[in-house]
Amino acid sequence: MRPIVELRPIVEAAAVSRSYGARLAVDGIDFALCPGELTFLVGPSGAGKTTLLKLINREIRPTTGQLWVAGLPAHLVKPSRVAELRRKVGVVFQDFKLLPRLTAAENVAFGLRVVDLRLSDQEARERSLDALEAVGLGDRGDAFPHQLSGGQQQRVAIARAVVAQPPVLIADEPTGNLDQETAWEIMDLFEDIAAWGTAVLVATHNVEIVTRLKRRVLTLVHGRLVRDQPAGQTGRMAWLASS
Amino acid sequence: MKPRFPRRRVVVTVATNLVRYFFGGAARNWVRNAGSTAPALVSMSVLLIMSGLVGLTAFTLHNLEEIEASQASLLHVYLRDDADGSGVAALKVRIESDPRVQGVVYLSKNDALARARTVPGLPQLADATESNPFPASLDVQVRSIDDMAAIDAMVRHESVVDPVYPTSYDRGAYQRIQAVLLGVAIAGFAFIGMLGFVAVAVTMNSIKAAIHSRRDEISIMQLVGASRWMVRGPFVVEGAITGAVAGAVGALVTFGAAMAAVTSGSGALMQFAPGLSATVAAVAAGIVLAAGAGLGSGSSLLSLRRHMES
Numbered sequence: 001m002r003p004i005v006e007l008r009p010i011v012e013a014a015a016v017s018r019s020y021g022a023r024l025a026v027d028g029i030d031f032a033l034c035p036g037e038l039t040f041l042v043g044p045s046g047a048g049k050t051t052l053l054k055l056i057n058r059e060i061r062p063t064t065g066q067l068w069v070a071g072l073p074a075h076l077v078k079p080s081r082v083a084e085l086r087r088k089v090g091v092v093f094q095d096f097k098l099l100p101r102l103t104a105a106e107n108v109a110f111g112l113r114v115v116d117l118r119l120s121d122q123e124a125r126e127r128s129l130d131a132l133e134a135v136g137l138g139d140r141g142d143a144f145p146h147q148l149s150g151g152q153q154q155r156v157a158i159a160r161a162v163v164a165q166p167p168v169l170i171a172d173e174p175t176g177n178l179d180q181e182t183a184w185e186i187m188d189l190f191e192d193i194a195a196w197g198t199a200v201l202v203a204t205h206n207v208e209i210v211t212r213l214k215r216r217v218l219t220l221v222h223g224r225l226v227r228d229q230p231a232g233q234t235g236r237m238a239w240l241a242s243s
Numbered sequence: 244m245k246p247r248f249p250r251r252r253v254v255v256t257v258a259t260n261l262v263r264y265f266f267g268g269a270a271r272n273w274v275r276n277a278g279s280t281a282p283a284l285v286s287m288s289v290l291l292i293m294s295g296l297v298g299l300t301a302f303t304l305h306n307l308e309e310i311e312a313s314q315a316s317l318l319h320v321y322l323r324d325d326a327d328g329s330g331v332a333a334l335k336v337r338i339e340s341d342p343r344v345q346g347v348v349y350l351s352k353n354d355a356l357a358r359a360r361t362v363p364g365l366p367q368l369a370d371a372t373e374s375n376p377f378p379a380s381l382d383v384q385v386r387s388i389d390d391m392a393a394i395d396a397m398v399r400h401e402s403v404v405d406p407v408y409p410t411s412y413d414r415g416a417y418q419r420i421q422a423v424l425l426g427v428a429i430a431g432f433a434f435i436g437m438l439g440f441v442a443v444a445v446t447m448n449s450i451k452a453a454i455h456s457r458r459d460e461i462s463i464m465q466l467v468g469a470s471r472w473m474v475r476g477p478f479v480v481e482g483a484i485t486g487a488v489a490g491a492v493g494a495l496v497t498f499g500a501a502m503a504a505v506t507s508g509s510g511a512l513m514q515f516a517p518g519l520s521a522t523v524a525a526v527a528a529g530i531v532l533a534a535g536a537g538l539g540s541g542s543s544l545l546s547l548r549r550h551m552e553s
Contacts, residue, residue, distance in 0.1 A: 057466065059466075079471070080471065083465075083468045083469060083470040083471065083473075084468070085468075086465070086466060086467065086468035087467075087468030088468075089468075091466045091467075097459065097462070097463055097466075099459065099460055099463065110463070110464075110467075111463075111467040113260070113264070114464050114467060114468075114469035114473050115467060115468045115469060117256075117257045117260045117261060117264075118253050118256055118257055118260075119256070119260075120256045160467070161467075164467075164468075
């Protein structure tokens, strides 16, 4: 049974800006993400996509504006409480960022262990294998990253990001290093994760995926949110081809 | 209803995870990074060995200074060999009646000889001559060192007092000792401070290298929501291990040097290093060990504050 999806936004940005010196990377953005929503973040290189994801994960602070993530004020949160905020946000990267000396199951368990010391070895392993099973790698728990294909490594990274069941998942170019077929498999996973109530925000350059999935699309250009296209519609994205 | 998780099991699991994560992980990383840690280990060991030895020296110098201070207010009034007993007794009574004087003890020539035999170097002098070369004396304990000159002036021209060497009073002797000790202390602190600076800088660099080599792991830990102490803890423990190993080396050398001095058991040692004992050696070694662990973890913390983003 599909879980009940709350309509109250889990991420809310109000006039959020972020500057690096004189350069404005994100310029007065307003948007909200709701639980269960899969949203694409698109725009040319340097548009501010990665900066926006970093703001949500509180890797950086907004210069101005308010940004609420799972009820926590990312614009105000003290360094000592950043970890608490990050536990509510799963992160997936283009280059997977798996630890090479750990197996797939250990990489996933790593994400659990450092946030919950109450977990025994057995519980951590069981939950890790469950997460790997959910991404279709239940039989590869003992494989090291170098023994896995790019798509499999990205699945492990996704399992690590969601194993603690965060309400928000952000992904920065998660299919950038993958072939188109594998990219579709990864997108299927994101759809499944969103279907279970997680707000998923995916920054991507992949035009085909964005246009065919017909999900909500946020378009950034020069740090400004120039379009917030609702799910079910398709819009012009000619700039993507040239970016 | 979901069964309650046994509290005891939670405590055991958390404790096991903490020990394994902080100490097991730090020890594994310490061994793995032994190459980059070696300079920090060597410099910290040198610092702690020197600190231990300087500390023991400072302890004995402090005891020496206290002995000198008590001896500085003790005036020996040397008596003529042919002084008559009634004259000596009269002088003793007169000195004792002075309110600036705490007490007077008569020391015969035989007593002086016996005492000289306990002082390094003097037994040979005593045995070199057939007669007793040490004079009888009145040992005057003066209440304040400031009154020494006045008491000396009062007694040095008495008829029963030796006209050639009337007293042991040496104006400024104590002040000279104090000045020398102050100079030694300043030089010691400056030396230890310089070594400390080098050791802390080298340790900070080794931790910086460790942070750099594990930056991916750190970044992932931070991104998945590990708290700051979870990220920094192993590095602090790693620094503490470096410091503790260096401290153990320093403690062993300090203890060994002190015990070697104590067990040699010569009278000269007790003369020049008063108060040095096995207990003092053990305490000094313990302090060096603790200082090592503290220095290592402190240097790591400084390095983390400087080189690791939150």
